[in-house]
Amino acid sequence: PDGLLGQATPEATHLIKVACECVTGQRDGMSVFGTDYETRDGTCIRDYIHVEDLAKAHVMALDYMAKGGESQVLNCGYGRGFTVREVIDVVKAESGVDFPVQETERRAGDPAALMADNTRIKSVLGWQPDYDDLNTIVRTALAWEKIWQQKKAGH
Template sequence: MTVLVSGGAGYIGSHMVLELLDRGESVVVLDNLSTGFWWAVPKEVPLIQGDVADQDLVARIIAEHGITEIAHFAAKIVVPESVADPLGYYLNNTVKTRALLESAVRGGVRRVIFSSTAAVYGEPPVSPVPEEIELNPINPYGRSKLMSEWMLADAAKAHGLGYVVLRYFNVAGADPRGRSGQSSPNATHLIKVAGQAALGQRDGLEVFGTDYPTPDGTCVRDYIHVTDLARAHLAALDHLRGGGASLTLNCGYGRGYSVKQVVEVVKKVSGVDFPVKFSGRRAGDPAALVAKADRIRNELGWKPEHEDLEEIVRQALAWEDSLKTRNAV
């Protein structure tokens, strides 16, 4: 059995590749390297540069490498960018996912793990957010992912695919062994940006919105360590291989931190009191998104190991510091 990891040169996808390799799996990466990095893929893993919507290419990969499963990470993920460029997001996240699913069905792939998002919930009326709540995304990013969820479910029913949809909350941190991390210099993840400010790579940090209906007025998010998230994908894969039913699951810890709280932890861990500027809200940002995470633990037996926010920040900072030499490669 060989797993095709689309977007495997990116942040989360590269951690999935590492986890698969660590347990002796056969892996192939397909990535257009628009936001990923060739050096993030271990040398022993075939890296094919191309687009998931190139159906001739995907068909050749499936046939030549004996692909039995696909873990689909390739996507655009920046909420404000999706508001400014909705058609680009529907093309990249929805239309291209449809093409990949068609290639999978034609090639006889039996199992798909799909990278979705808590943005499908929009501004949920309850917190923590359960999977069965009404879905009402408020930005094109969330809508593009929800449409992909629908397509996957319909294709699975028609063609006998097994799938697990994993709805990520806020992903953070880096591989504890220092092999991968969030590498894009222009990423918008809060811990990444705050870490850059702490290391003097930015003049400071801008916080968007201080008047949300939260305890301190800033957005609240559920931060999940990227390695715990990758291992949730492994658990999903094992579930399907064992004949388990298709599932849709939240990926989070069930505990939220405000932007101000995260900033204080980054300052504490780094020992740097970097400047913070407070600005108005960004378009498309809900006040709070915290996962109800019971189902993933019960259904997959998933047990996170890196829940401590200080650990997440410490590893993110170490990775950020290491990028000074890696980006010179």
Template sequence: MPILVTGGAGYIGSQTVSDLVDAGETVVVLDDLSTGFEAAVAPNARLVVGDVGDAMLVSSLIAEHNIDAIIHFAGSIVVPESIADPLHYYLNNTSKTRSLIEAAVGGRVPHFIFSSTAAVYDSKELLPVREDDPVRPQSPYGRSKLISEWMLEDVSRVHPLRYTVLRYFNVAGADPQKGVGQATKGASHLIKVASEAALGKRQFVEVFGTDYPTPDGTCIRDYLHVRDLAVAHRLALARLRTGGSNLTANCGYGRGYSVMEVLRAIERIAGTKLDIRKTARRAGDPVAVVADPSLARSELGWTPIFGTLDAIVGSTLEWERVRPY
């Protein structure tokens, strides 16, 4: 039963494609390679270079391959960028998702898995956050994803399309053995940036805000290894295929680390001192975001195995040392 993976040449998408192929699935990847890499796509998957917003292309792929499920990763993900250019985010994340959902309905695709984000939540709520907590995104990025969630909910009421929304917390880590890691030029993810700095690929690391109401004044995040997240997608698909109902679930470990805790862990594991430069807060950055992952564990049978900061940091450093692309 073939699967269409949009954005499957990107960081999370390529790891999920690799996991699906290893599980014996037939995978077609659609990616415009604007931030993804052909080399990241598993050899046994078929790569089609194109835009997820191209309705004719998507419809032809669904028909040609008799697509059974769509896993939708394609989109833009940088909060400050979304604040500076909201129209781009509503086009790339919302409008194109609408087009993809329409093609799925037209092609009678029964299963849809959507890559969403913890940025949909109200950052002022108590932690950890649950799926039924208030959703009040603080950035166009978060809003663009939440609107897409609502579209899936509305469409599923009138069409035979069942879906799973996975709300990611802070994805990090790598799989050097599979040749999969965060390789996007100019990536702003903290662990990626700090690992590059630890290996001399960047001169310094900026800390945006040291006056937050946290123990050390820096933001707190729930970091999630990309390999565990990939498995969550496979389990979500298995659940839908066996008749599972629509589901929205958090993907995180339920443990938060501050920016400074992460940087100290990288210094310790890399055996080097970072040049840390403290600067003003960034717009759109919440104080703390930590998941309650109970629903993913109970509904998907998801049991993360890389759930420590050291595992995430260690794999990122290893990836940066041997990066193939």
């Protein structure tokens, strides 16, 4: 939440990262891949998770295993999703920056919606998210992107 951790992957493809790079001027614009899905606005729905909640789940899983817990597959997410357009709208609103968005064809293999069923991670590990809010996720991603750009520029 303090903006000190984030994704520094060059040429990232994750939606929030790409949109934040548009805000900070690293990209001229972005594309939406498919607008004809059977979703509330025609764009894909995904379950976006804050990096702190994801890290917390991993630490809890390691602790569980260290205490003798059996290996399991546990989905980590909030159990609900946002469309690509909704995410872009939140990035624009949180940043106050409007950037070009081009609508293009679907990518092969992209399902209309993907959301985690977090029932088991909550019951097995007792995991509860702390940052289950798209505006918070975007705000902290924007803060990171701005700090990251300053570091890369040597400031």
